[in-house]
Amino acid sequence: MPDRRLILCGLVLMSTVLQAAPHDHPEPVVLAPGYSALEFVPPQPGTYQLPPLGSAADGEVLDSSGQSRRLHDYLGDKITVLSFIFTRCNDVNGCPLATFVMKGVQQTVMAVPALKNNVRVVSFSFDPAYDTPEVLRSYGEHFRDPGFDWQFLTTAGDAELAAILDAYGQWVIKDYDSEGNFLGTMSHVLRVYLIDRDKRIRNIYSTSYLHADTLRSDIATLLQETGKP
Amino acid sequence: MMIPRLTRAAALSALALILFAPNALADETCMSPYMAKIVGQEDYIYIWTLGIEGVGDGEDKLVTVDVNPDSESYAQVVHSVSVGGRNEAHHSGLSDDRRYLWASGLDTSKIFIFDVHTDPGKPRLHKTIDDFVAKSGGIVGPHTNYALPGRMLLTGLSNNRDHGGRTGMVEYTNAGEYITTHWMPTDDNLQGAVKSGSYADGYGYDARALPRRNVLVTSSFTGWNNYMMNLGKMMADAEAMKRFGNTVVIWDLHTRKPKKILDVPGAPLEIRCAWGSRSNYCFTSTALTSKIWLIYEDDTGDWHAKAVADIGDASKIPLPVDISISADDNHLWVNTWNDGKVRLYDTTNPHAPTQVFEHQIGEQVNMVSQSWDGERVYFTSSLLANWDKTESTGGDLQYFKLYGWDGEKLSPRFHLDFIELGLGAPHQMRFGAYALYGLTPPARDAAAADAR
Numbered sequence: 001m002p003d004r005r006l007i008l009c010g011l012v013l014m015s016t017v018l019q020a021a022p023h024d025h026p027e028p029v030v031l032a033p034g035y036s037a038l039e040f041v042p043p044q045p046g047t048y049q050l051p052p053l054g055s056a057a058d059g060e061v062l063d064s065s066g067q068s069r070r071l072h073d074y075l076g077d078k079i080t081v082l083s084f085i086f087t088r089c090n091d092v093n094g095c096p097l098a099t100f101v102m103k104g105v106q107q108t109v110m111a112v113p114a115l116k117n118n119v120r121v122v123s124f125s126f127d128p129a130y131d132t133p134e135v136l137r138s139y140g141e142h143f144r145d146p147g148f149d150w151q152f153l154t155t156a157g158d159a160e161l162a163a164i165l166d167a168y169g170q171w172v173i174k175d176y177d178s179e180g181n182f183l184g185t186m187s188h189v190l191r192v193y194l195i196d197r198d199k200r201i202r203n204i205y206s207t208s209y210l211h212a213d214t215l216r217s218d219i220a221t222l223l224q225e226t227g228k229p
Numbered sequence: 230m231m232i233p234r235l236t237r238a239a240a241l242s243a244l245a246l247i248l249f250a251p252n253a254l255a256d257e258t259c260m261s262p263y264m265a266k267i268v269g270q271e272d273y274i275y276i277w278t279l280g281i282e283g284v285g286d287g288e289d290k291l292v293t294v295d296v297n298p299d300s301e302s303y304a305q306v307v308h309s310v311s312v313g314g315r316n317e318a319h320h321s322g323l324s325d326d327r328r329y330l331w332a333s334g335l336d337t338s339k340i341f342i343f344d345v346h347t348d349p350g351k352p353r354l355h356k357t358i359d360d361f362v363a364k365s366g367g368i369v370g371p372h373t374n375y376a377l378p379g380r381m382l383l384t385g386l387s388n389n390r391d392h393g394g395r396t397g398m399v400e401y402t403n404a405g406e407y408i409t410t411h412w413m414p415t416d417d418n419l420q421g422a423v424k425s426g427s428y429a430d431g432y433g434y435d436a437r438a439l440p441r442r443n444v445l446v447t448s449s450f451t452g453w454n455n456y457m458m459n460l461g462k463m464m465a466d467a468e469a470m471k472r473f474g475n476t477v478v479i480w481d482l483h484t485r486k487p488k489k490i491l492d493v494p495g496a497p498l499e500i501r502c503a504w505g506s507r508s509n510y511c512f513t514s515t516a517l518t519s520k521i522w523l524i525y526e527d528d529t530g531d532w533h534a535k536a537v538a539d540i541g542d543a544s545k546i547p548l549p550v551d552i553s554i555s556a557d558d559n560h561l562w563v564n565t566w567n568d569g570k571v572r573l574y575d576t577t578n579p580h581a582p583t584q585v586f587e588h589q590i591g592e593q594v595n596m597v598s599q600s601w602d603g604e605r606v607y608f609t610s611s612l613l614a615n616w617d618k619t620e621s622t623g624g625d626l627q628y629f630k631l632y633g634w635d636g637e638k639l640s641p642r643f644h645l646d647f648i649e650l651g652l653g654a655p656h657q658m659r660f661g662a663y664a665l666y667g668l669t670p671p672a673r674d675a676a677a678a679d680a681r
Contacts, residue, residue: 048484051409173667204379
């Protein structure tokens, strides 16, 4: 049985892909595994290694109140889950998946008092022209529990953004029309980064890999390393 | 960071060509499930080519062939990058964002990382890793270059202690920084894995992931002592012939811990996993026993291996090499190097594949890669420097060939003689396309394309 639906579900391109795809009619999108119950038992925390993948880069950012900050201000004191998104992303298995899973992480952390002060989620926009601090603040209100440390960051412009994306290997292609106008859509490989208290990247997740349950195991594994909690 | 601009045409082309598959595997049908796929017309084939002394510069090289019929340089070698020597060039693989092509050498254990995104028609050598053995703790012969999220997994074939078959897997960041090593489980150290049969040989070869099932599958070939030996000499050496892998290992993908060792006697080589959202199985073929094996998960979540089909007449040593699964999981191309043939199996029932087609490709044939739609099938000839045939009977020894496939027959489109072109012995093929990077291809000559 051809599994075209499965392919379509992985699009991190825009919805127009459905019209452009080589099919007579758009096929229903199959949701990524991160939206459903995990098909396997997540690993027992502390029974496996998460070898460092290098240092998590710094850079100039704006928080959701418009204050100029450093990205490293949000790394080091807690285990941090860093997700690159943009709010206009309308591919269900792209940025919305990342935010959905981050919400799952929030739910897990809030349910375990010992975790609450040791974990932070950062949703970082790569669309600074549209995702102003105000837009991000509004976006965040839809998802963030007031008691949870979930930060929504953007940059002052493309130059600051490019340096950070390059350092994290997060490649993004902007889409333009024939007049050279930005269409507001971007193609990218979804990536979420797990960063430890030494500001080192310890795991990277993409669409087929991202799930709140495995993230929870990885977070707990890192916390066990440092004896917290 | 460069943000390339797209014309409307290029944007539409990109949208029609590229899909990011989350949970699927199909050269385009054998790539990592973490990778964007070219589901339309590919622009280029990148061929990792083994240098032959006296042929051209004699060096290993990445050869780029234009395969887009709309291009003015269709069917031509448009670029070649030599890497300064011979390394036993063998396999290659793209990073998860397809910006870089990793190509490794089985003899020197060097890894060459090519930038294929800045100008897809002119790859350039970006970085060379020359301390793989030391960094990995003694792994020799990097073989499969397999993309995982933000990193590359490299399987080894050998080790630096005895140059035998015991080996492991090595992880690197996409930037080419060493991360960690995972040794294959052996009788001496099962690492918690269940030895389900007679073997726990610790050999390695290929690797493929089924992330939905949290499974990594590895196969087993032979060590440096054998793969660098003259083929005739090795086959006459009874002791050497005992030193081939007989195992497939099922790993926990997330933790990288081996879970179960399956007996698959006779050197299981390439692994190709099904794409179907409920299809929990992979195929491999055994070089020495000439069989297709099914590696599958049962209803209880346990994994098994069983021989499901013969490939030619094993007594004539056809020597199965590369295999390629169709995007719908219903067919499997199987090359046999020694007789130069490709066979097509109907795998609608993966437990009972049946051969439905056979074709003579050349005097020898090794790799087979198909487009996502299955309409184009590419072949290359070379296996290993000291195993390849050298006495040609028909001038068809070292080649790259493209065939069209209509469901019933292979129709030759073009072929390139890599000896005549002074290039060497072509091996692994990977696909490239401008649209992957939001780039506009060079101007097409529509009239020329129509004429073709």
